[in-house]
Amino acid sequence: MKTSECDIVIVGVGGQGVILISDVIGRAAVKAGKPVRGAETHGMAQRGGSVINHTRIGCRYSPMVASGGADVLLALEPAEALRFGHFLSREGTALINTVPVLPVTVTTGTASYPSLQEIMDLLREECGDVRAIEATALARQAGTAQAMNVVMLGALSRFIPLPEELLLEALSEVVPPKYLEANRRAFMLGKAEVE
Amino acid sequence: MREYLLGNVAIAKGLLEAGMGLAAGYPGTPSSEIVESLVDLKGDLPLHVEWSVNEKVALEVAIGASWTGTRSAATMKHVGLNVAADPFMTLAYLGVGAGLVIISADDPYCHSSQNEQDSRRYAQFASVPCLDPADPQEAKDMARYGFDLSERFSVPVILRPTTRVSHSRADVEVGATRRAEKDPKFIKNPGRRVSLPVHVRPLHTELLRKHKEIEAALESVPWNHLELAGEHGIIASGIAGLYAEEAIRDLDLDMSLLRIGTTPAPSALIARMLEHVSSVLVVEELEPVLEEQVQRVALSIKPEVEILGKESHIPREGELDFLAARNAVARREELDLRPAKAIAGAKMILPPRPPSLCPGCSHRAAYYAMRKAFGKNAVYPSDIGCYTMAVGMDTVDTCLCMGASITAATGIRLGGETAPICCSLGDSTFLHSGLTGLLNAAYNKARITVTILDNSTTAMTGHQPHPGTGFTATGEASVEISLEDVCRALGAGMVETVDPYQLEDTIAGFKRARDFEGLSVVIARQACVIRARRSGAARKMYAVNQDCAGCKLCVDFGCPAVEFDGQKARINSLCTGCGVCAQICPASAIQEVRK
Ligand code: SF4
Ligand code: SF4
Numbered sequence: 001m002k003t004s005e006c007d008i009v010i011v012g013v014g015g016q017g018v019i020l021i022s023d024v025i026g027r028a029a030v031k032a033g034k035p036v037r038g039a040e041t042h043g044m045a046q047r048g049g050s051v052i053n054h055t056r057i058g059c060r061y062s063p064m065v066a067s068g069g070a071d072v073l074l075a076l077e078p079a080e081a082l083r084f085g086h087f088l089s090r091e092g093t094a095l096i097n098t099v100p101v102l103p104v105t106v107t108t109g110t111a112s113y114p115s116l117q118e119i120m121d122l123l124r125e126e127c128g129d130v131r132a133i134e135a136t137a138l139a140r141q142a143g144t145a146q147a148m149n150v151v152m153l154g155a156l157s158r159f160i161p162l163p164e165e166l167l168l169e170a171l172s173e174v175v176p177p178k179y180l181e182a183n184r185r186a187f188m189l190g191k192a193e194v195e
Numbered sequence: 196m197r198e199y200l201l202g203n204v205a206i207a208k209g210l211l212e213a214g215m216g217l218a219a220g221y222p223g224t225p226s227s228e229i230v231e232s233l234v235d236l237k238g239d240l241p242l243h244v245e246w247s248v249n250e251k252v253a254l255e256v257a258i259g260a261s262w263t264g265t266r267s268a269a270t271m272k273h274v275g276l277n278v279a280a281d282p283f284m285t286l287a288y289l290g291v292g293a294g295l296v297i298i299s300a301d302d303p304y305c306h307s308s309q310n311e312q313d314s315r316r317y318a319q320f321a322s323v324p325c326l327d328p329a330d331p332q333e334a335k336d337m338a339r340y341g342f343d344l345s346e347r348f349s350v351p352v353i354l355r356p357t358t359r360v361s362h363s364r365a366d367v368e369v370g371a372t373r374r375a376e377k378d379p380k381f382i383k384n385p386g387r388r389v390s391l392p393v394h395v396r397p398l399h400t401e402l403l404r405k406h407k408e409i410e411a412a413l414e415s416v417p418w419n420h421l422e423l424a425g426e427h428g429i430i431a432s433g434i435a436g437l438y439a440e441e442a443i444r445d446l447d448l449d450m451s452l453l454r455i456g457t458t459p460a461p462s463a464l465i466a467r468m469l470e471h472v473s474s475v476l477v478v479e480e481l482e483p484v485l486e487e488q489v490q491r492v493a494l495s496i497k498p499e500v501e502i503l504g505k506e507s508h509i510p511r512e513g514e515l516d517f518l519a520a521r522n523a524v525a526r527r528e529e530l531d532l533r534p535a536k537a538i539a540g541a542k543m544i545l546p547p548r549p550p551s552l553c554p555g556c557s558h559r560a561a562y563y564a565m566r567k568a569f570g571k572n573a574v575y576p577s578d579i580g581c582y583t584m585a586v587g588m589d590t591v592d593t594c595l596c597m598g599a600s601i602t603a604a605t606g607i608r609l610g611g612e613t614a615p616i617c618c619s620l621g622d623s624t625f626l627h628s629g630l631t632g633l634l635n636a637a638y639n640k641a642r643i644t645v646t647i648l649d650n651s652t653t654a655m656t657g658h659q660p661h662p663g664t665g666f667t668a669t670g671e672a673s674v675e676i677s678l679e680d681v682c683r684a685l686g687a688g689m690v691e692t693v694d695p696y697q698l699e700d701t702i703a704g705f706k707r708a709r710d711f712e713g714l715s716v717v718i719a720r721q722a723c724v725i726r727a728r729r730s731g732a733a734r735k736m737y738a739v740n741q742d743c744a745g746c747k748l749c750v751d752f753g754c755p756a757v758e759f760d761g762q763k764a765r766i767n768s769l770c771t772g773c774g775v776c777a778q779i780c781p782a783s784a785i786q787e788v789r790k
Contacts, residue, residue: 001444013548022364026199030366036199037330038364043224043307044655047584048755049550061441062434062517063330063363067535083545086536102767103548107758108750111546122540 005034005058006160007065009087012076013101014046017149020174021074022055024153027170028162029057039063048104052084057161072159074152076135077101082119088127095155095194096120097135097148131155131194138189143182150175150183154190164191200367202360205331206298207232208369209338213294216265216375217243219253221627222656223272224307225361226300230270231657234669241375246659246668249597249627250275254282254297261295262388264379266342270298273314274596278628280317283351285390287321288398290349293376294342301357303480303514309579309596311512313481314355315458322406324413325353325458327433331365333418333456339370340416347412348405357480359434359514410459418456421464423471425449429524430468431478432456432485438520439478445521446530460485465492469500476527477504480515503527551584554756555771557721558582558648560695562590562619563752563775564719565646568705569617576604578620578629581655581723582648588753590619598628605632605641615709619646622678623653623661630685637686637714644708644715645687647678650723658726678718688713695719698778724771735772735787739764742784749776749785 029036041051075081105111135151247253260267302308318325328334341352428451431439436454477486486504577591578600604618665675693704708715756769777785
């Protein structure tokens with residue numbers, strides 16, 4: 001028996017706004033009358049570490065997505081897409097922001113950062129649908145680079161069983177009113193990227 | 196109404212639905228958002244919410260309120276209960292007035308902790324009940340129910356969410372908040388409030404009797420739920436119950452399932468399960484608390500039943516998840532396992548991304564200066580806070596528990612070490628449990644240097660205020676404790692205050708402390724950069740010019756905003772303008788620039 005309608009894993013680096021995305025999805029799911037579960041990273045890892053967020057729409061069980069079980073992997077950072085790529089199911093979709101955030105291990109020269117190509121190639125061996133998104137550039141186009149996460153949310157919206165108007169309604173509840181217009185534009189630009 | 200709530204927010208709502216009138220806590224992941232949510236949700240409710248100085252203090256404040264007829268709660272992370280263990284153990288004997296719920300948030304897998312102790316063991320130790328929620332809805336409902344249980348049997352009740360409950364979200368049905376009782380009054384009753392031997396001996400007997408009655412009462416709570424089906428069964432507690440249930444659905448099995456949400460578990464329910472099955476698998480995180488009880492029940496009613504658990508199928512350390520439960524069940528039923536996936540080659544090319552001090556964090560600068568002054572042969576006991584992440588700077592030689600930097604340093608000195616010793620701890624940690632250690636070091640004449648890394652907040656757990664900040668949990672202005680005065684009063688022979696962003700002065704300050712014949716304190720004071728940004732402090736920007744000789748001294752400093760391209764250093768957009776790397780650069784190639 002299937003225990004979840006749609007499993008999403010959202011990854012990135014502390015401070016990129018991963019939690020906002022799952023908060024919007026969760027609120028929209030509640031509006032749609034669906035059970036929803038999520039698990040977040042708080043605490044130490046938020047200081048520049050890797051963060052992962054699980055969201056399960058139409059689910060009453062574990063708050064975490066199982067390894068190999070994600071229908072969508074949404075990555076705000078390319079290396080993190082690969083780090084958590086094992087969550088992706090073969091039939092799933094990976095949506096990846098192309099702009100890296102270098103970890104201290106790279107800036108101080110003890111490790112090196114792989115090319116986007118290498119990352120994509122390894123992920124493509126795992127799953128057929130891997131897409132790069134210029135989310136940071138699109139967010140700037142929308143009016144604020146801060147809205148990169150909302151561009152990614154817009155792209156994600158095409159792959160999850162929730163109506164767009166509920167996602168936008170939930171978005172308006174969590175972003176400050178003065179940034180709402182820019183965020184709506186960011187959402188639309190992200191959505192258009194995958195259409 | 197249904198809301199999408201974080202587990203800790205749901206717990207706060209449950210406390211308010213119970214008409215709680217006082218909550219006291221000390222920040223600690225994964226528990227901190229409970230008090231923070233209470234502050235947000237308080238409105239005009241007659242409710243006192245406080246960040247206490249430490250967990251022992253928090254619990255004692257909550258006990259006082261309970262004895263005055265006000266429902267109260269104390270919140271902490273699991274290791275906080277060690278600090279509060281003294282009042283906790285005896286409170287079980289003396290009993291509560293109005294209901295008292297202790298929330299001790301466990302952290303299997305040590306996501307953000309120094310150990311993964313199991314709070315259910317504390318409940319057993321003290322003979323008090325523990326509620327073990329599986330998700331935010333249960334956490335909220337249990338928080339409310341905990342007060343009824345506490346009052347019915349006059350015992351404190353532990354609510355033990357784990358990280359995956361406190362920091363998970365779910366759609367939660369919330370109810371109405373209730374106002375706390377009016378006109379509470381402390382009623383004198385020495386026989387139950389004064390822990391003289393003559394009073395506590397009968398109270399211990401009473402507690403043991405109550406414990407049996409509590410177990411019987413817990414038979415009918417909704418979180419202990421039995422579904423009889425096939426002759427193989429699973430007994431699972433807390434969030435492991437959710438994983439087990441998902442495993443049964445995923446594998447389409449016809450197994451009996453007993454989900455348990457309390458310690459003690461009702462033996463009667465366990466007995467009904469055991470009578471029905473030939474074999475049970477016990478699924479629980481960390482300690483075999485439930486399993487041991489199942490074994491005891493089996494021994495008395497059906498010794499031949501097969502009991503599988505920690506010995507063979509379920510690990511005793513780390514956290515469980517759906518896959519671990521599924522594979523344990525699959526193995527039991529001789530079905531195919533579903534291995535966790537791994538991407539071959541990913542590890543090889545991925546750079547590690549450990550959490551690290553923020554760009555411009557003053558702790559990095561303070562440690563840099565400390566290391567310059569004390570050198571590589573000195574011993575550097577440290578403590579619990581953001582600064583523990585600086586372990587790679589060679590100035591964090593130990594980290595044990597809150598406040599142990601000063602006391603371990605004392606022991607290292609008095610145990611015979613002759614090298615210079617410079618220990619460090621944050622302002623909040625110092626006020627939590629450094630005071631007694633400093634007093635002891637002065638009294639017993641330990642020649643050490645104590646560094647208080649004072650960023651005027653409890654940074655690691657999300658920037659909570661403390662007595663050094665001049666504000667309370669609810670943002671009210673209060674006394675602002677002077678760390679300098681406190682240190683002098685506790686007997687420090689020398690107290691230096693430095694600004695770590697002024698590197699030379701800070702190094703000089705550390706050297707004076709190092710050379711002082713006695714107990715010296717260095718207070719390295721500079722606001723946490725996250726706090727400074729939130730409060731709108733003006734930010735400078737630095738850049739590297741063509742004079743860079745590629746010596747990498749600034750890169751080695753370790754600020755994530757300084758990058759190296761193989762030839763020269765470069766400063767990226769993460770720079771917060773602390774200016775410390777510019778003071779390190781021997782070529783004066785790092786300069787402030789206009790934004
Ligand atoms: S949160 Fe504050 S104290 Fe912690 S690492 Fe960042 S700047 Fe330093
Ligand atoms: S001034 Fe230098 S050390 Fe300070 S934040 Fe900027 S790059 Fe980092």
